[in-house]
Amino acid sequence: MITPDRSQLIIDQPRLQGRTQRVVSGTVTAVAWFVWAYLWLPLATLVAWYFGVRSFVREVVIPDASTVLWTGVTYLAVIFLLGVVLLTWSRYNLRRFGGSERRAATPPLTADDITAWFGISHETLDSLRGGASLIVEHGAEGEVEGVRVRDPLAGETSPGDAPSGDATAGAGVRDSASAGGEKELAGT
Amino acid sequence: MSDVIGLFSFSSALLDFVFYYPLFMAYLWMIGGIYYYLHWERPEKRAVDDPPPLQEYPFVSILIPCFNEEENVRETVAWAHAQAYPDFEVIAINDGSTDRTGALLDELRAEYPRLRVIHHARNQGKAVGLRMGALAARGEVLVCIDGDALLDPHATTWIARHFVEGPRVGAVTGNPRIRTRSTLLGKLQVGEFSAIIGLIKRTQRIYGRVFTVSGVVTGVRKAALHRIGYWTPDMVTEDIDLSWKLQRDHWDVRYEPRALCWILMPETLGGLWKQRLRWAQGGVEVLGRYGTSLLQWRRRRMWGVLLEHSLSVVWSHLMALTIALWALGLVLPMPEPLRVASILPEWYGVLLGFTCLLQFAVSLSIDGRYEGGMGRYYYWMVWYPIAFWIINMITTVAAVPKALLKRRGTRAVWVSPDRGLRVTP
Numbered sequence: 339m340i341t342p343d344r345s346q347l348i349i350d351q352p353r354l355q356g357r358t359q360r361v362v363s364g365t366v367t368a369v370a371w372f373v374w375a376y377l378w379l380p381l382a383t384l385v386a387w388y389f390g391v392r393s394f395v396r397e398v399v400i401p402d403a404s405t406v407l408w409t410g411v412t413y414l415a416v417i418f419l420l421g422v423v424l425l426t427w428s429r430y431n432l433r434r435f436g437g438s439e440r441r442a443a444t445p446p447l448t449a450d451d452i453t454a455w456f457g458i459s460h461e462t463l464d465s466l467r468g469g470a471s472l473i474v475e476h477g478a479e480g481e482v483e484g485v486r487v488r489d490p491l492a493g494e495t496s497p498g499d500a501p502s503g504d505a506t507a508g509a510g511v512r513d514s515a516s517a518g519g520e521k522e523l524a525g526t
Numbered sequence: 527m528s529d530v531i532g533l534f535s536f537s538s539a540l541l542d543f544v545f546y547y548p549l550f551m552a553y554l555w556m557i558g559g560i561y562y563y564l565h566w567e568r569p570e571k572r573a574v575d576d577p578p579p580l581q582e583y584p585f586v587s588i589l590i591p592c593f594n595e596e597e598n599v600r601e602t603v604a605w606a607h608a609q610a611y612p613d614f615e616v617i618a619i620n621d622g623s624t625d626r627t628g629a630l631l632d633e634l635r636a637e638y639p640r641l642r643v644i645h646h647a648r649n650q651g652k653a654v655g656l657r658m659g660a661l662a663a664r665g666e667v668l669v670c671i672d673g674d675a676l677l678d679p680h681a682t683t684w685i686a687r688h689f690v691e692g693p694r695v696g697a698v699t700g701n702p703r704i705r706t707r708s709t710l711l712g713k714l715q716v717g718e719f720s721a722i723i724g725l726i727k728r729t730q731r732i733y734g735r736v737f738t739v740s741g742v743v744t745g746v747r748k749a750a751l752h753r754i755g756y757w758t759p760d761m762v763t764e765d766i767d768l769s770w771k772l773q774r775d776h777w778d779v780r781y782e783p784r785a786l787c788w789i790l791m792p793e794t795l796g797g798l799w800k801q802r803l804r805w806a807q808g809g810v811e812v813l814g815r816y817g818t819s820l821l822q823w824r825r826r827r828m829w830g831v832l833l834e835h836s837l838s839v840v841w842s843h844l845m846a847l848t849i850a851l852w853a854l855g856l857v858l859p860m861p862e863p864l865r866v867a868s869i870l871p872e873w874y875g876v877l878l879g880f881t882c883l884l885q886f887a888v889s890l891s892i893d894g895r896y897e898g899g900m901g902r903y904y905y906w907m908v909w910y911p912i913a914f915w916i917i918n919m920i921t922t923v924a925a926v927p928k929a930l931l932k933r934r935g936t937r938a939v940w941v942s943p944d945r946g947l948r949v950t951p
Contacts, residue, residue: 339637340604342679347788350707354947363710367906374909377879413877416550421557428561428732431827444749446666451752456661466644466662471632475647480654480759480937482661489635491642 458482541866544848545874547841548915551834552881555722556888558729563892566731567783574784574896577683580690586614586682587663591655592673593940596625598790600634605676605788607638611683616641618673619659621940622649627673651937653757653764660751668751671787672742674945676705678786685745688780696750696777697768699727699736700743700785703897706946709793710906717907720900721889722914727781728892733830735773736781737809741765743787750777761815762929762938763808770812773828774820783896790945797944802917804941806925809835814929842922845915882911 352360453463462485466472471489474482572578588606592599599618606616620628620643631643644658660668667689671677681700688698704719706712730736741764751757754771761767773779792798813835820828852866860866886904894900 342605342608349948370909377875381876417553420554431734471643473645
């Protein structure tokens with residue numbers, strides 16, 4: 339029997355991979371960092387220039403200040419606009435639909451609904467719900483063709499409508515909770 | 527002459543779109559993530575281990591479809607069975623496994639009294655497995671997890687809470703946390719799930735509809751499932767399909783970052799490629815099947831996610847085209863209108879680098895509360911958002927023909943990519 343233990347969840351054991359793989363991963367990460375740092379080159383150059391490092395490796399095209407300013411303002415405006423659109427839409431939906439249930443609550447599923455949809459008999463549904471170990475045979479389209487109960491649920495004959503009187507304590511609790519849950523959920 | 531001008535402006539507009547779409551989407555996700563956090567996560571201040579008491583505790587059926595999971599199923603059942611929730615059952619569906627999964631599950635019944643096992647005589651695929659689980663389930667609320675996923679002890683309470691409080695909630699998607707972190711690919715996915723997927727999910731909740739629940743940990747209301755015809759056996763990703771069908775039928779799909787589920791992910795390039803290609807194909811399939819039906823005014827809440835998803839498919843193709851034109855320009859003299867001088871303008875690069883950094887900072891501050899020590903993985907992936915878009919581009923371009931050429935009605939089959947590196951328990 340396994341006891342769930344959160345401290346065992348994370349598997350971070352680089353030793354499980356081969357040496358080659360470890361080297362490749364390290365290299366790829368280093369290269370990726372280099373590429374990422376490279377993205378910053380224009381800025382680094384600019385800063386270097388500002389401090390008078392004229393012999394920098396390369397010269398970047400420095401747009402004039404008004405262009406930089408204008409581009410920055412445009413980006414910020416676009417981001418701001420996106421935010422406004424997103425939040426307005428969210429607020430609209432919250433006001434329009436929040437807190438009110440416009441559609442009637444879906445009625446609880448009945449055994450008839452389910453058997454009709456799956457094309458099975460009530461007996462089959464009872465077997466499916468009442469088995470602790472089952473074998474199901476399917477047709478070509480995945481439809482249920484037969485159900486064999488290898489082992490019924492302890493203390494239950496037909497879980498959907500088991501009389502609460504003769505069910506075992508555990509099963510009785512499950513049954514009432516199940517039926518109650520369906521009613522409550524569908525009715526709220 | 528006017529043709530040339532037309533072409534020229536086309537190519538510069540193309541470049542603008544290709545460069546700025548991912549950039550501005552990153553900011554949109556950050557804004558959405560922060561807003562979601564301030565609106566829904568921060569005010570409550572409840573830790574993962576401290577869910578509030580519910581008005582009622584509906585009976586929950588935890589469904590675990592399994593195909594050849596002999597290495598994982600013991601752990602999965604043990605964790606599912608350890609839910610801190612008063613009333614639930616665990617239903618494992620053994621979908622005609624060819625290994626010892628079936629025998630193991632039957633053995634486990636002796637140890638775990640809430641466990642029920644359904645054996646399929648022959649393999650039917652995950653969607654049919656889930657359908658059988660729903661059919662056998664005695665609960666109105668179903669929590670569906672994968673055969674190798676470990677459900678955190680309070681996850682069921684966090685998920686059930688949405689169904690109790692919101693009668694229009696059709697599904698709740700949890701927060702998958704990656705266990706396999708030994709390799710670079712594993713570490714990158716840790717970052718991807720927290721910094722990109724987490725932010726995207728939150729943003730999508732803000733615009734009302736989500737692109738997909740995570741199939742690995744999803745709660746579903748049975749009555750909602752019934753209305754939409756359960757899981758579709760011929761869609762390659764049953765979770766994306768389920769999300770679109772539910773929301774098309776006006777059901778709410780929520781995200782619950784505190785419903786943790788610990789998952790294994792591929793740690794080889796081949797495994798990752800297979801998985802991502804399948805995800806991309808699933809996305810294209812729903813677009814084809816439900817896209818036009820969502821254009822009606824009364825389905826307008828889907829427009830946000832529809833627009834985002836359609837744009838990302840268009841972007842992938844335009845980006846591929848841009849790279850192709852640029853590469854062609856390296857070896858051939860290109861006519862001016864089609865010439866792509868550089869695929870990374872200098873100042874745009876600075877902006878991109880800065881955006882990656884900011885995105886990780888935002889996600890770390892939001893997501894860090896669900897798992898400590900995430901910061902150390904950031905060394906491996908500050909550049910990852912760029913890779914994310916490139917992977918997105920490649921898989922989408924490859925997935926479109928696959929989705930278009932697939933014959934409708936072809937049953938989806940189990941795909942089990944590798945599950946990362948670990949010493950099997």
